[in-house]
Amino acid sequence: MSQSAGQGSVRDLERDDISAVARLFQNTFRNGQEVPGALVEYIREVFLDHPWHEEDLRSKVFVGEKGELKGFIGVFPSRLQLEGRPVRAAFAGSMMVQEPERNPLAGARLLRAFLAGPQDISLTETANATALGMWQKLALPLDTAYSLNWLRVFRPVSAAVNAAERRLPSARILRPLGRAADAVVEKTGVSSLRLSKGATARRISFRDASENEFAEAVLLLSKSFPLRPLWNRAMLDWFIGHARQKRALGAPVWRIAESRNGDIAACYAYFGGAGRIGWLLQALCAPAIAGDLVDDLFVHADGSGCAGLRGGGHPWLTHELITRKAVFYGRAFFVAHSKDESLLEPIKSGQALISGLAGENWTRLIGDRFD
Known part of the structure; x- marks a missing residue:
């Protein structure tokens, strides 16, 4: 699935994109060092071979006019339950854009593509100040209790x-x-x-x-x-x-x-x-x-x-x-969005288990090395 976006487009992540995503990750978060093979394999595992992976709930990439990968937002599928009722959820993480000054709208387009997905609730527990600003421009405020x-x-x-x-x-x-x-x-x-x-x-x-x-x-x-x-x-x-x-x-x-x-x-x-x-x-x-x-x-x-x-x-x-x-x-901010208000109530009251092992912080992409 692809969405036209001016000087580029947003589409679903494909297996052939993994090496380019790993290079972008290394340049964005690891000071441009050589890309370890372990990082490439890990990105493939958590974004394409995740046990809860669903074809219609994939990570998104932003590509230029010549098809070159310039941006990425990772989507971690999750299965929740609200008092026994199954809930389809997705966490957004590892959002990155190559040369953001030349692609100023790429991040916002990636985020909108994620939010337009089929999930019942959209979440992130690792938004930095830049990503938080994008969520807030869509009138989606941070959740203070889970952002502390x-x-x-x-x-x-x-x-x-x-x-x-x-x-x-x-x-x-x-x-x-x-x-x-x-x-x-x-x-x-x-x-x-x-x-x-x-x-x-x-x-x-x-x-x-x-x-x-x-x-x-x-x-x-x-x-x-x-x-x-x-x-x-x-x-x-x-x-x-x-x-x-x-x-x-x-x-x-x-x-x-x-x-x-x-x-x-x-x-x-x-x-x-x-x-x-x-x-x-x-x-x-x-x-x-x-x-x-x-x-x-x-x-x-x-x-x-x-x-x-x-x-x-x-x-x-x-x-x-x-x-x-x-x-x-303030270091990493938590944001939750759903059209179903009943899914947000436990979060607002601090009674939702949606962080740590239940969120994104289990992944080695946060706080680990691959050398």
Whole structure:
């Protein structure tokens, strides 16, 4: 399917486009380095061989008059359920345009083509400021609760060094200096950012878990959300398998909590390591024990030597994050659109499981390397 667009046109992604999409991705997000073969194969897998792939719900490309690929918007198909009712959903991600100054309308055309698709609800949890502006020009505002990116610092100097490494890898030579400086700050008593083990949960008991135990906990706890993925175990394992490979963020940690009678009460997974700013992939619990979960999460990450911890919007954790010295900032924005207002209500109330493993952040295209 193709739509004429002035100096170019928008059409569905084809298999022959994959190498060009990988080059565009590398030029846009990875400073124009040589395209790794692993990146080409990965783009093919997640956009064309996704287990929920549907022919009428494909990613879109913008091509010039001579057929050259100049833009792309990735479409991740999703199957949700609203209180048992199947919902066809799609997430938009990895939007990019070659020479946007020469193709100023290409991004907007790609977005409109995505929104015109057959899905019941259109979503994104990774819109940057530019993409957000395009959504808003179509009168589609961001969802504040799911757009609240947050950061909790434990070791400020090491956190600054780790942040610098993302732009300048050679800054890693400063890690020993960062550790020494944080140790001095801690001894002076000036910093109150570190945590005490006494902050851990009282009503529930957390422990390290296997990936299998974490997956079973996710399936169980997700049932409390009225709008949630239509997962079975095999499908959830596919998403977790992709997330597990994101080692540029550190090693994965799986944790679950049990109540006093042995029932599964909470779970979370994050990536981290000594001197790193860790990243929360997913956290699930009942609202009444959200504070216990955040306490255990922070104590565990701090005890593992993380310089800090960050994450995307988890509305059921927001209050507890605020009261535990997390700071909030705009980094990636969440937008949802549907003509069916009933699909938007759980999102507006923060009762939808549509982020992390249920959204886009499982993919290695966000925050991972392919070298």
